[in-house]
Amino acid sequence: MISENTQARSPLIEKGRVVGLFIAGRDQEHAQRGKVLVDATGRINSLVSKLQKTEPKRAAYVAFKSHLTDTGCEKEACEIYFFRGGYGGVNFVENSLTNLCFMVESSKARSLGNDPERILQELVLTNPRARETLSHYRLKSDWISTAFNLDISRKPDVQGLINVGDALAFNDPFTGTGILMALESGELAASQILHHLRTNSELEPDYYEFHQKTFRARLRLSSLLRSIAFGPVFLSEGLVFLLNSSTVLREFLFRSTRQG
Ligand SMILES: Cc1cc2nc3c(=O)[nH]c(=O)nc-3n(C[C@H](O)[C@H](O)[C@H](O)COP(=O)(O)OP(=O)(O)OC[C@H]3O[C@@H](n4cnc5c(N)ncnc54)[C@H](O)[C@@H]3O)c2cc1C
Numbered sequence: 001m002i003s004e005n006t007q008a009r010s011p012l013i014e015k016g017r018v019v020g021l022f023i024a025g026r027d028q029e030h031a032q033r034g035k036v037l038v039d040a041t042g043r044i045n046s047l048v049s050k051l052q053k054t055e056p057k058r059a060a061y062v063a064f065k066s067h068l069t070d071t072g073c074e075k076e077a078c079e080i081y082f083f084r085g086g087y088g089g090v091n092f093v094e095n096s097l098t099n100l101c102f103m104v105e106s107s108k109a110r111s112l113g114n115d116p117e118r119i120l121q122e123l124v125l126t127n128p129r130a131r132e133t134l135s136h137y138r139l140k141s142d143w144i145s146t147a148f149n150l151d152i153s154r155k156p157d158v159q160g161l162i163n164v165g166d167a168l169a170f171n172d173p174f175t176g177t178g179i180l181m182a183l184e185s186g187e188l189a190a191s192q193i194l195h196h197l198r199t200n201s202e203l204e205p206d207y208y209e210f211h212q213k214t215f216r217a218r219l220r221l222s223s224l225l226r227s228i229a230f231g232p233v234f235l236s237e238g239l240v241f242l243l244n245s246s247t248v249l250r251e252f253l254f255r256s257t258r259q260g
Pocket residue numbers: 006007008009040041042043044046063064065101146164165166167171173176177178179180182
C-alpha cells in the first residue's frame with residue numbers, strides 16, 4: 001500500500017521494539033503496523049530523531065545554492081574554491097547556466113546576516129579563482145539554503161527500525177555523491193530486509209555492519225577533506241597545490257569519494 005500526501009509522525013513501539021508507524025493524513029492520524037520500518041526522511045531523520053533522548057544539536061553549517069549566467073565557468077569544468085570558514089564551487093549546467101553552491105560555518109553566516117549575496121561577496125570571492133570566474137556573474141534563480149550537521153552516522157538504537165540515505169549518514173556536498181549513497185544504502189537495506197525475512201536472522205546488526213563496510217572509507221575521507229577546508233589556510237592551499245600538480249592524485253581522490 002502506498003499512502004500519498006501523508007506525514008510520518010513517529011514510530012509505534014511495543015515492548016521496546018518498533019512495530020509500525022503513526023501516519024498523519026489530511027485530517028486524521030492512524031497507526032500502520034509493519035515488520036520493518038525504514039527511515040528515509042533525509043537529513044532531518046524525522047523518525048530516528050523521535051527516539052533520541054538528547055536535544056538535537058544546533059546546525060553547524062549552512063549551504064547556499066543558485067544558478068548564474070555570465071560566469072567564466074567552462075563547460076566541462078568543476079571549480080572548487082576554499083575560503084576562510086567554508087568552501088564552494090561552480091559547474092556548468094546547460095543553456096549558459098552555471099550552478100554555484102557554497103557551504104559555510106553557521107556562525108560565519110550569522111555574522112553576515114545569513115545573506116547569501118554578502119557571504120558570496122565577503123567570503124567566497126576572497127578566493128582569487130572565484131573572483132576571476134565570477135567577476136561578472138548575474139543571478140538567474142532564487143537562492144536555496146539549508147542548514148545541517150555532518151555526523152558520520154546516526155544509527156538508531158532500537159530493533160525494528162533502520163535508516164537509509166541522509167537519514168543515516170549525510171555525506172559532504174563537496175563529494176557530489178549524496179544521491180548515489182542514498183540509492184546504494186536503499187539497495188543495501190532492501191537486500192538485508194529480504195535476507196532477514198527469509199532467514200529470520202537479526203536485521204539491524206547485519207545491515208549496519210554492511211553499511212559501515214560499504215561507506216566508512218568515503219565518509220572518513222570526506223570528513224578529512226572538510227577538516228582541511230575549515231582548518232588553517234596553509235592546509236587547504238597545500239592540498240590544492242598537490243591536486244593541481246598530480247592527475248593521479250586527483251583521480252585517486254575522485255574515486256575515493258565514490259567507493260570503499
Ligand atoms: C547544498 C547541497 C548540495 C548538494 N549537492 C549534491 C550533488 O551535487 N549531488 C548529489 O548527489 N547530492 C548532493 N547533495 C546531497 C543530496 O541532496 C542528498 O544526499 C540526497 O538527496 C539524499 O537522499 P535521501 O533520499 O536520503 O533524502 P532526501 O532527498 O532529503 O529525501 C527525504 C524525503 O523525505 C521527506 N520527508 C521528511 N520527513 C518526512 C516525514 N516525516 N514524513 C514524510 N516524508 C518526509 C522529505 O520531504 C524528502 O522528500 C547536496 C546536498 C546539499 C545540502
